[in-house]
Amino acid sequence: MSGETAVAGHPAWRTRLAAVPPRTLAVRVLIALVLAFVAAWVGYKAAGNPRTFVVVGLNGLTLAGLYFVVASGFTLIFGLMRVVNMAHGSLYMLAGFFALELQGRLSDGGGSGFGSSSTVGDWVLPLVVACLGVAVIGLVMQQVFLRWNQGQDLRQALITIAISIIIADQTLAHFPGVAEDIAAPDVFPDSVAIGVYGLTYPFFRIFVLLVAIAVGLALWAMIKRTRFGMIVRAGVDDRQMVSALGINIQLVFAGAFLLGAFLAGLGGVLGGTMISVNKGNDTTYLLFSLIVVIIGGMGSLAGAAIGALALGLVDAFGDVYLPTGYTNYSVLLIFALLVLVLAVRPLGLFGRPA
Amino acid sequence: MTRPALVVERALWWIPGLAIVLVLLLAPLLFTDFYLSAVITKALWLGLAAASLIFLAGYAGMISLGQVALYGIAGFTMANLAAADGGSPIAWNPWLAALAGILVATGVGLFFGAIASRSYGIYFLMITLAFAVLAFLFFGQVTQLSGFGGVNNVDRPDIVSNPVTDPANLFYIALGTAAAVYLLIRYLERTPFGLALQGVRDDPSRMHALGYNVPLLRMLAFGLGAFVAALAGVLSVWWNTRISPGSIDLPRTLDVLIIAVIGGLYRLEGAWVGAIVFAVLDNWTRGIDVVGGRFNTVIGVIFLAIVLLSPGGLMGIWQSITDFVGRRFAGAASPRPRPAGERAHPS
Numbered sequence: 001m002s003g004e005t006a007v008a009g010h011p012a013w014r015t016r017l018a019a020v021p022p023r024t025l026a027v028r029v030l031i032a033l034v035l036a037f038v039a040a041w042v043g044y045k046a047a048g049n050p051r052t053f054v055v056v057g058l059n060g061l062t063l064a065g066l067y068f069v070v071a072s073g074f075t076l077i078f079g080l081m082r083v084v085n086m087a088h089g090s091l092y093m094l095a096g097f098f099a100l101e102l103q104g105r106l107s108d109g110g111g112s113g114f115g116s117s118s119t120v121g122d123w124v125l126p127l128v129v130a131c132l133g134v135a136v137i138g139l140v141m142q143q144v145f146l147r148w149n150q151g152q153d154l155r156q157a158l159i160t161i162a163i164s165i166i167i168a169d170q171t172l173a174h175f176p177g178v179a180e181d182i183a184a185p186d187v188f189p190d191s192v193a194i195g196v197y198g199l200t201y202p203f204f205r206i207f208v209l210l211v212a213i214a215v216g217l218a219l220w221a222m223i224k225r226t227r228f229g230m231i232v233r234a235g236v237d238d239r240q241m242v243s244a245l246g247i248n249i250q251l252v253f254a255g256a257f258l259l260g261a262f263l264a265g266l267g268g269v270l271g272g273t274m275i276s277v278n279k280g281n282d283t284t285y286l287l288f289s290l291i292v293v294i295i296g297g298m299g300s301l302a303g304a305a306i307g308a309l310a311l312g313l314v315d316a317f318g319d320v321y322l323p324t325g326y327t328n329y330s331v332l333l334i335f336a337l338l339v340l341v342l343a344v345r346p347l348g349l350f351g352r353p354a
Numbered sequence: 355m356t357r358p359a360l361v362v363e364r365a366l367w368w369i370p371g372l373a374i375v376l377v378l379l380l381a382p383l384l385f386t387d388f389y390l391s392a393v394i395t396k397a398l399w400l401g402l403a404a405a406s407l408i409f410l411a412g413y414a415g416m417i418s419l420g421q422v423a424l425y426g427i428a429g430f431t432m433a434n435l436a437a438a439d440g441g442s443p444i445a446w447n448p449w450l451a452a453l454a455g456i457l458v459a460t461g462v463g464l465f466f467g468a469i470a471s472r473s474y475g476i477y478f479l480m481i482t483l484a485f486a487v488l489a490f491l492f493f494g495q496v497t498q499l500s501g502f503g504g505v506n507n508v509d510r511p512d513i514v515s516n517p518v519t520d521p522a523n524l525f526y527i528a529l530g531t532a533a534a535v536y537l538l539i540r541y542l543e544r545t546p547f548g549l550a551l552q553g554v555r556d557d558p559s560r561m562h563a564l565g566y567n568v569p570l571l572r573m574l575a576f577g578l579g580a581f582v583a584a585l586a587g588v589l590s591v592w593w594n595t596r597i598s599p600g601s602i603d604l605p606r607t608l609d610v611l612i613i614a615v616i617g618g619l620y621r622l623e624g625a626w627v628g629a630i631v632f633a634v635l636d637n638w639t640r641g642i643d644v645v646g647g648r649f650n651t652v653i654g655v656i657f658l659a660i661v662l663l664s665p666g667g668l669m670g671i672w673q674s675i676t677d678f679v680g681r682r683f684a685g686a687a688s689p690r691p692r693p694a695g696e697r698a699h700p701s
Contacts, residue, residue: 084476086483145662153476154417155661158615162658165608169650283604287487290480298477328495335488339469342481346472 027343034340045321051197056320057313058194062205064312065212066271070285071292071304072219073263079236079299080256083146084157087164088264089286091134094167095268096277097175098130099182107183118183123273126182131265138261139254146257147250168282179278182269208270212308215263219301232256236299291334295341297351306349310337359684366676371623378529382522391521391593393633398528399589401629402535404613405622406582409539412620413548414575415474415555420466420482422610423489424580425587426602428459430493432588433505433597440501448511456584463580464573471572474558486607494599504598514592528589532626535582539622542578551575605650612657618669627668 017025046053074088085091103126107118145159184204191200223229231252234242243249267285268277291311296303314337318330341349377384381394403421410416430441432455437445446454470481493500517524542548553561554571562568591597600606609632617628632653639649664670 082476084480145658154479155665157476157479158611158661159658161608161611162654162661165605165612165654165657166651168605169648169654173648173651283487283490286604287484287491290484290487294477294481294484328497329492331488331492331495335485335492338481338484338488342469342473347477 031340031344042317042321051199052320054194054196054199055201056316058201058205060313060316061309062209062274062312063315064308065209066267066274067288067292067311068212068305068308069208069215069263069270070267071289071296071308072215072301073260073267074289075293075296075299075301075304076219076263077257077260078293080232081146081150081253082153083142083257084153084160085138085260086157086160086286087141087167088160088260088289089282089284090164090167090171091138091261091264092268092271092285093171093277093279093281094137095130095134095265096182096272096281097171098133099126099269099272100180100277101175102126102129103182118185120185120187123183123185127266127269130269131262134265134268135258135262138264139258141261142254142257147253164282164286171282172279175279177279179276181276182273184273204274208274211266211270215266216301216305223301228252228255291338294338294348297345297348300348300350303348303350359680362683363676363680366672366679381529382525387519387521389637390525391517393637394630395517395521395525395528395593397626397629397633398525398532399586399593400610400613400632401617401626402528402532402586402589403583403610404617404629405532405535405539405625406579406586407610407614408617408619408622408625409582410575410579411614412622413539413543413555414551414572416572416575416579417479417619418482418576418579419479419607419611420463420485420489421579421583421586422602422607423486424459424463424466424583425590426489426493426597427462428455428584428587429591429597429601430499430505431455431458433508433591434499437509438596439506440503441499441505445509448509451509452511452588455588456581459584459587460577460581463583464577466580467573467576468569471569471576483607486602487604490599490603490607493602500599504596504600506596508591508595508597510592510595517593517595524589524592528593531585531589535585536622539582547571547574609653612653614667615657616660616667618667620666621669624667624669631668 020028042053070088070092074085077083077085077088103118103122106122106125141160141163145163146156149155149159188207189203192203192206193199194201221229223232231242231247231249235249235252239249242252268281271281271285288311292304292307293299294307295310296305296307311334314333315330318333319327322330322333345351347353378394381390385394403425406424407418407421410418410421432448432451434441435444435446435454436448436451466482466485470478470485473481513523514527515523543552550561550566550571553564554566554568558568561571590601594601613628613632614625615628616631617624617626635653635656636649639652660667666673
């Protein structure tokens with residue numbers, strides 16, 4: 001830190017640059033180079049085939065929407081209670097299976113193959129029931145197991161891991177093993193024209209993106225504008241002070257856990273309609289939630305949005321834009337994204353020390 | 355100090371310990387070939403993987419879920435370099451392939467450690483879990499390295515005879531490796547490196563203030579943990595004769611965590627105690643119909659019970675028993691310092 005004192009006659013940016021330790025500077029330059037290379041590569045590919053670029057970009061954005069819905073519940077629970085809910089992916093998966101099962105019964109056991117449709121009620125009712133069911137499971141989990149272990153974050157993580165193991169095993173025992181998708185309501189058109197290059201795009205994916213934006217705005221408004229949100233924000237900073245002021249913080253915790261699990265369920269039904277309901281979903285969506293919040297910073301809603309965007313875009317473009325023959329290495333890109341963020345900010349982009 | 359209470363307490367640790375070592379040494383004579391291979395040898399290499407986790411958790415305060423991914427990296431590297439069905443067509447000497455697997459996994463471990471070492475507690479757990487699942491997805495997707503149904507019939511050194519028909523050799527190799535790792539870690543505990551690690555576990559900021567390079571220490575610890583996990587990976591491939599992405603998926607990752615927690619996260623011996631319990635339960639629940647024969651539900655419930663009721667695991671329970679007996683012998687309840695390196699709960 002030898003260069004911290006300002007030297008007369010030097011422009012301000014030079015003084016500030018000199019204040020950065022050399023190793024940090026090297027890391028930043030390296031990251032800037034990597035980002036420039038990625039941008040150049042994507043630009044080169046996009047110029048070659050702009051239609052693919054638009055479609056893949058939309059794939060990335062809609063995936064990001066789904067990831068955001070799931071991860072916002074995860075980050076909400078952590079932000080307020082410091083609970084890392086390792087069963088979040090299991091709740092996601094469970095909601096998908098609930099909705100699939102219920103829809104199958106409503107539509108009289110009709111097969112819900114790819115691209116099939118259902119009436120609005122046959123989609124909305126399973127959605128609501130699955131989300132509420134999963135929300136209640138989350139609430140019970142919190143009240144029975146987590147509530148009396150408050151403040152012991154490792155123990156709570158282990159408890160949720162144990163629950164996720166049991167849920168995964170019971171799911172394996174009681175639900176079908178083949179991946180299926182939940183049928184979208186038939187009032188939705190299959191695809192819509194998006195007005196560039198005469199392309200059409202699946203409507204439901206755009207619907208997921210819109211839902212994600214709505215969820216984000218609603219959560220933001222709730223946290224910034226309502227009394228509940230005010231208590232939540234205060235609880236994040238100083239839980240004991242809040243309860244000393246006569247607020248029943250346990251009620252707020254229960255509400256936040258209910259909401260977080262509900263969002264996992266919402267993501268599960270949306271993802272089950274958009275992609276599929278699958279036995280491995282608990283692992284993958286736990287991973288996606290983890291990555292989104294590791295990138296964005298635990299407990300931050302804006303961080304979850306940025307993290308979801310980064311993950312969705314890397315995920316979508318990696319599968320398509322890697323050189324031919326190497327597209328199955330796309331997982332490494334997600335790993336690289338994680339490494340890049342952690343190298344600069346160990347607590348994530350918007351993270352702050354607990 | 356030779357208070358009778360202390361003698362009794364020591365005996366309660368040493369006598370069962372020596373008995374277990376004796377049983378293990380004579381295990382090929384005492385158990386059937388099937389049991390020796392399917393339960394005891396399996397417990398030895400599973401215990402080795404759990405020991406790498408307990409070493410990190412107990413001595414460095416780093417609860418890592420990346421150990422199975424690291425053992426998978428060692429296993430896949432070895433399986434690709436040695437002659438096998440599937441994977442790459444390279445056919446090295448099996449010993450050389452094993453050595454390369456261990457080196458690669460240790461290198462990857464150091465790299466993981468460099469990235470994750472500035473994160474603590476629950477963040478560290480989350481980051482290593484993300485690494486673990488990414489490694490699983492990587493091997494699942496990159497079929498050039500994992501074959502389409504895993505890499506099968508991996509070539510073993512001649513001394514590792516067929517683990518099904520003649521399990522004694524592999525058993526003694528696993529036992530020797532486990533013993534060597536146990537002694538190595540217990541030795542490291544008293545070296546300046548080990549003591550500095552324990553300082554980092556207890557108070558990283560104070561160690562930093564004292565001039566220690568905390569991220570470097572944590573990175574080296576993670577590299578050492580990766581080395582131990584890699585040994586487990588090599589043994590597991592020799593034992594299974596194959597490796598597939600399914601060998602390192604999330605349930606497998608959590609199995610090692612479960613073993614460590616059941617045994618006791620803060621005592622090295624707990625790794626093998628937990629592994630034996632796990633392997634015996636696994637073998638036992640296959641035979642009978644518990645909750646529809648669902649082993650994972652049974653193990654999940656046991657895990658939940660241990661976490662809720664006895665965070666110290668089985669070793670913690672044994673500790674309470676010896677403490678209780680010791681107090682009875684001492685007559686009055688005299689407060690006694692607890693053994694070093696043991697903490698009620700990690701931060």
